[in-house]
Amino acid sequence: MIPLDFTGKVALVTGVGDNESFAWFIAKSLQAAGAKVALACHPRVMGIVESFLTRDADRESRLLPDGTEFKPVKVLPCNAEYDTMDDVPAEVKSDRRYAKFAEYSIKGTVDAIAAEFGGIDVLIHSVAFGREVTKPLIDTSRKAYHEAMGISAYSLTSMVRAAAPHMANRPGGASVVGLTYVAGERVVPHYGGGMATCKAALQIDAKQLAWFVGDKNIRVNLISAGPYASRAARAINKDFDKLIDHAAEHSPLRRPIGPQEVADSTVFLCSPLASAVTGQILYVDCGYNVMGT
Numbered sequence: 001m002i003p004l005d006f007t008g009k010v011a012l013v014t015g016v017g018d019n020e021s022f023a024w025f026i027a028k029s030l031q032a033a034g035a036k037v038a039l040a041c042h043p044r045v046m047g048i049v050e051s052f053l054t055r056d057a058d059r060e061s062r063l064l065p066d067g068t069e070f071k072p073v074k075v076l077p078c079n080a081e082y083d084t085m086d087d088v089p090a091e092v093k094s095d096r097r098y099a100k101f102a103e104y105s106i107k108g109t110v111d112a113i114a115a116e117f118g119g120i121d122v123l124i125h126s127v128a129f130g131r132e133v134t135k136p137l138i139d140t141s142r143k144a145y146h147e148a149m150g151i152s153a154y155s156l157t158s159m160v161r162a163a164a165p166h167m168a169n170r171p172g173g174a175s176v177v178g179l180t181y182v183a184g185e186r187v188v189p190h191y192g193g194g195m196a197t198c199k200a201a202l203q204i205d206a207k208q209l210a211w212f213v214g215d216k217n218i219r220v221n222l223i224s225a226g227p228y229a230s231r232a233a234r235a236i237n238k239d240f241d242k243l244i245d246h247a248a249e250h251s252p253l254r255r256p257i258g259p260q261e262v263a264d265s266t267v268f269l270c271s272p273l274a275s276a277v278t279g280q281i282l283y284v285d286c287g288y289n290v291m292g293t
Helices: 022-032 044-052 058-064 104-117 141-167 195-214 231-234 242-250 259-270
Strands: 011-012 036-039 074-077 124-125 174-180 217-224 281-285
Touching: 011 022, 011 104, 022 124, 022 174, 022 259, 036 044, 036 104, 044 074, 044 217, 074 104, 104 141, 124 141, 141 174, 141 195, 141 217, 174 195, 174 259, 174 281, 195 217, 217 259, 259 281
Parallel strands: 011 036, 011 124, 036 074, 124 174, 174 217, 217 281
Antiparallel strands: none
């Protein structure tokens, strides 16, 4: 067995909103492998995430394989809609949900982690938002479409731009991993609000970014995960379980995926075992993407 040792590595995991998400499982797995894990959460869910990290009722969700608990070294607010604080409108800055935070831009968050821990080795992009995701594309407004694209797709470019100076030429190289979905390549009718287009954009952006930061020994890859009934997914579609059942029935492995499988694959992509892998989409979907139905 080849061990994966992330001792001394610093990982910034963005987009954690609860203790069922892919980002939560990825963060736990990175810590289990030895990394110092910092979380970047939307300002409006900071309190929720902090409660999951402390409440006795959620202790089981924090457990790592060795029986210890998941304890990030830092939890910072980050709104992926804003590259710097100069981009934040006055009405947002004065909103009571934001006013208590002095900094929550992408660059500010990335710079803060790098300054405190001396750099960044792993960056996880698990950010997606579509205000009209429950609407079919044909009924999606221009405003919602543009908002979804900025937060869900462009934010990867913004994060990599901000993080690249802090990830350049780290010992063993550095790794960026984002999360995508097969709807970026095939029609998934319920995945509306422009979100499928966001995933398509995210996929080509990741390939381009792999080129632009490759000379700094930074790798950029995506995980295309199969359908999983997270809280966010259930909010999109009340019949989401039917999609999971369909994928399970038509996948070569004839079963649904689990979040830990996505986390394990992400850790692999961040490890020396994937040192020559960049610009790729790794499908963690029990093979569903190869099927015609």
